[in-house]
Amino acid sequence: MKNTATETAKYPANVITEVESEAARLDLHIGEPVIDLERCRFKLSYGRSTIHRWGVFAEEAIPARRRVIEYTGEKIDAEEVERRSFRDCLYTFWLNDRWAVDGAVGGSGAEFINHSCDPNLTSHVVRGHIFYSSNRRIEPGEELTVDYNLDDTDEQIVCTCGLNNCRGSITR
Numbered sequence: 001m002k003n004t005a006t007e008t009a010k011y012p013a014n015v016i017t018e019v020e021s022e023a024a025r026l027d028l029h030i031g032e033p034v035i036d037l038e039r040c041r042f043k044l045s046y047g048r049s050t051i052h053r054w055g056v057f058a059e060e061a062i063p064a065r066r067r068v069i070e071y072t073g074e075k076i077d078a079e080e081v082e083r084r085s086f087r088d089c090l091y092t093f094w095l096n097d098r099w100a101v102d103g104a105v106g107g108s109g110a111e112f113i114n115h116s117c118d119p120n121l122t123s124h125v126v127r128g129h130i131f132y133s134s135n136r137r138i139e140p141g142e143e144l145t146v147d148y149n150l151d152d153t154d155e156q157i158v159c160t161c162g163l164n165n166c167r168g169s170i171t172r
């Protein structure tokens with residue numbers, strides 16, 4: 001019998017995993033993102049991303065060090081993450097090695113924010129709530145990005161952020 005607790009304990013806190021099938025990558029059945037305006041402090045929109053499928057964009061200038069959007073979803077334990085890991089599309093934000101938030105269920109839209117090796121957002125957890133805050137001024141029209149901070153995963157996920165200082169992989 002698999003010991004899922006041990007297996008998932010290798011993931012550090014504040015880690016997002018996104019697992020997609022080829023079908024999802026080709027947009028065969030994944031709907032358009034919905035952004036929950038109640039969870040946004042600034043005007044945001046979604047659109048086609050040059051990084052990966054859909055992205056979330058600033059519709060107005062965002063000063064540095066401001067909360068931009070809350071990452072919401074269903075709070076599930078590591079065993080449930082394991083059970084759901086066969087889904088086509090999985091958006092998991094790890095709160096710690098035991099609990100995670102699945103943005104695929106009740107997500108605010110923050111789960112569609114793409115990874116970049118030089119992101120304009122940083123995630124932080126305040127009393128169980130996950131916030132993405134600006135780490136510099138963000139101009140209108142800019143795509144919002146965050147470092148997924150994937151660590152110690154078996155699979156290397158190629159990064160497509162396209163920056164000169166791209167480390168080549170979403171994993172650390």
Ligand SMILES: [Zn+2]
Nearest residue numbers: 117159161166
């Ligand atoms: Zn990159």
